[in-house]
Every structure is written in C-alpha cells, then in structure tokens.
Amino acid sequence: MKNKLSSDLSIVSIWIIATFIFIIVPGLENTIVRTILGIPFVLFIPGYVLIAALFPKKDDLDTIERIALSFGLSIAIVPLIGLGLNYTFGIRLIPILITLCIYSIGLIFVTEYRRRQLPEEQKFIVPFTKIYQNIIIGSKTPRSKIDNILTVILIMSIVLAIGALIYVITVPKIGEKFTEFYILNSTTGKADNYPNKLKINDSTTLLVGVVNHEYALVNYTLQIDLDKNKLMTEELKLNNNETWEKNMTFMVNKQGTDMKLQFLLFKENNFTDPYRDLHLWVNVS
Secondary structure, three states, rough: OOOOOOOOHHHHHHHHHHHHHHHHOOOOOHHHHHHHHHHHHOOOHHHHHHHHHOOOEEEOOOOOHHHHHHHHHHHHHHHHHHHHHHOOOOOOOOHHHHHHHHHHHHHHHHHHHHHOOOOOOOOOOOOOOOOOOHHHEEEEEEEEHHHHHHHHHHHHHHHHHHHHHHHHOOOOOHHHHHEEEEEEEOOOOOOOOOEEEEEOOEEEEEEEEEEEEEEOOOOEEEEEOOOEEEEEEEEEOOOOOOOOEEEEEEEEOOOEEEEEEEEEEEEEOOOOOOOOOEEEEEEEO
16 A cells, blocks of 8 residues: 555546547547546646645645646646747647656656655645535535635636636637648759759659648649640648648640749639649740
C-alpha cells in the first residue's frame, strides 16, 4: 500500500495517459472524447499538480482555494510552456502534449514524495467518500452562507468557462473564405527560378499547390494551358484547411516566344470563368 499513489494523483495520472492516447492514436484523435479529456488536461491538471507539490499538507489550503488556484495557474502555466516551445521545438500539438505530460507526471512524483514525508494525519487527500456522502446523502455539518455562496459562484464559473471553451472549439469563427493557389519550382520548392525556356515535346515539371480555406468540402479542377491550348487537367477534392501539392509534369506541343503558360483552377465544375488563375511567360523552341 505504501507504494501506491494517492487516489487523486492516480486519477490525474490515468487522465493524462488517456488524453495522450486519444490524441496520438489514429482513429481516436477526432472523437469528442479527445475534447472532453483535453479540456481538464489543459485548464486544470497543470495547476493542480503544481499546487499539490507546493502545498502537500491538508491545512495549507482549503478545497475552494485549491480548485480556484488550479484553474488560475493552469491558465498561466500553459502559455508559458508554449512560449518556451516557440523558441525550441515549435508550437505544435505533439511537442505541447509531450511537454505537458512530462511536466505533470514529474510534479506528480514530487507531490507523492513530499506527502510521504508527512505524518498520515497531515497529508492532503481528496476525501472521495465524504464528497459522495455530501452530494448524495447530504452533509450534516452546517455551512455558513458565505461558504455556500462561494461554492455556488465557483461551480458556476467553472461550468461557464468549460462551456465557453467547448463552444469555441466546436464552433470556430468563420472568417474570410478563400483558396490558396500557387506554383513553385519543383527542384527548390520556392517561388523563383521558374523554367522560361522550354523545348517542344520535352517534359517540364512544376510544383502546384492548392489550399482550401472555404470552410466546406470543395471539388476543384486544375487545368494547364499554353496559349489557350489545353495541355492537361487534374481533378481534386479538398476538405476545409486541407492542402494538396503535386509535381505536375506536362509537354508543350507548340513553338513560339512570349507564350502564356496558364494554370487555371476551377471550382465546383464551373468552367465558365476560372476561380484562380496563374501564369508564366515562356519561350518554346
């Protein structure tokens, strides 16, 4: 029994592991469970484990103070971790996830070590049985009106904060709708040194990219023309925020100077007018 984690730390550890699994395992990362697990993982656990490590005695803080500080410190700690990652590994999902896991698990071990140095009667524990009795059976200990008011305010604040976060996550603000359309040098991957001297019936390759920011699934048709003569077409279907890139290889079949090599992007089979239009001036010999 002495080697077991405290009940609250065990629950936090299980929560961290479950969150990690639902974020990195394919097929689980897009479920609602990920959101349910992720909100406390970001908004509560970082502050809770820090408070638990700093104040291992049950008389250090009362319950309301621990809960309030856990939320408040989490809101402060997570941006600081993100700031540190910005100058090291970058602010991406996996580095943030791993850093928060290491941070939280490290403080769990620190907390458990500090609690074991204390006499049993001084250790902070979460009285789950007592909480259950208070909620289901009802507390026999009279509480002051101030305690009741503070408890209600705290619960309402937590519910409102979680509700607002869920709304922001599940109902993102719709901004300007547009589609990115670009061509790059296939060798360097940059927007420079485009081939401008082509040979008839010889292969030419350019990297073409499309990014959907239309907030909906869109069917695109990419068409490459040389002086209004169609060389090739490509159909693609992209979800919102999805990126498509491909090295497009084509052959020109007409000689001339200052010829217009066009890259036309049509949307939803509307071929009356291109939705996006890019072009290069080339000489073909």
